[in-house]
Amino acid sequence: MELNVFKIIKNTKVEGFGNRFCIWVQGCSKHCKGCYASETWSFEPKQLIDIDILFEMIKNEKNIDGVTFLGGEPFEQVKALSVLAQKVQSIGLGIITFTGQNYDDLKQSDDKNLQELLKNTDLLIDGEFIEEKQDFSRAWVGSSNQRYIFLSGKYNEKMLSSYKNKIEVRINKDGTIFANGMGDFTELEKKLGLQRIYRVHKDV
Numbered sequence: 001m002e003l004n005v006f007k008i009i010k011n012t013k014v015e016g017f018g019n020r021f022c023i024w025v026q027g028c029s030k031h032c033k034g035c036y037a038s039e040t041w042s043f044e045p046k047q048l049i050d051i052d053i054l055f056e057m058i059k060n061e062k063n064i065d066g067v068t069f070l071g072g073e074p075f076e077q078v079k080a081l082s083v084l085a086q087k088v089q090s091i092g093l094g095i096i097t098f099t100g101q102n103y104d105d106l107k108q109s110d111d112k113n114l115q116e117l118l119k120n121t122d123l124l125i126d127g128e129f130i131e132e133k134q135d136f137s138r139a140w141v142g143s144s145n146q147r148y149i150f151l152s153g154k155y156n157e158k159m160l161s162s163y164k165n166k167i168e169v170r171i172n173k174d175g176t177i178f179a180n181g182m183g184d185f186t187e188l189e190k191k192l193g194l195q196r197i198y199r200v201h202k203d204v
């Protein structure tokens with residue numbers, strides 16, 4: 001079973017609790033105003049990766065505390081992600097899933113795979129990015145409507161207090177710059193004198 005992947009970072013400190021293996025999925029039909037990740041909207045195959053290969057990559061990555069799914073929209077690829085999440089949890093790692101949808105709507109769905117993904121998620125961060133509600137004061141999120149929903153006992157609200165929004169910047173071999181995490185990317189671009197950082201902005 002394959003997942004359409006936009007990008008993978010094998011170890012980052014700015015996408016959830018501790019060090020995390022992050023998978024940005026390709027494809028999002030939401031098209032929020034002000035989305036900084038329009039590169040992830042298309043559902044055309046970007047990198048189709050078998051979930052068994054992804055699981056091997058995760059197992060081989062030492063010093064990670066968990067896996068984060070972002071996008072794009074993870075809930076548009078529920079079948080592959082629900083199975084991968086279950087495998088990841090079986091080796092004791094936690095799952096954080098971002099979604100542009102509301103938890104209350106997701107709960108109503110009769111899609112079994114979607115419910116499996118919810119079941120196999122430890123922390124869900126829900127809600128679309130709303131430009132008018134932009135707010136970087138909370139960890140990992142970009143607008144004030146977004147919520148942290150703890151779906152298992154793995155993580156809790158108290159743990160959030162030691163986390164703030166941060167941005168990591170990587171310079172790729174081809175000279176492109178990739179920034180991840182959450183914060184004022186426009187300000188960062190100005191400071192670095194760049195027209196645009198190729199980045200993933202998440203609500204997602």
Ligand code: SF4
Pocket residue numbers: 028029030031032035036037038040071072073099100101128129201202203204
């Ligand atoms: S902000 Fe997230 S949910 Fe909204 S369009 Fe962008 S990727 Fe999709």
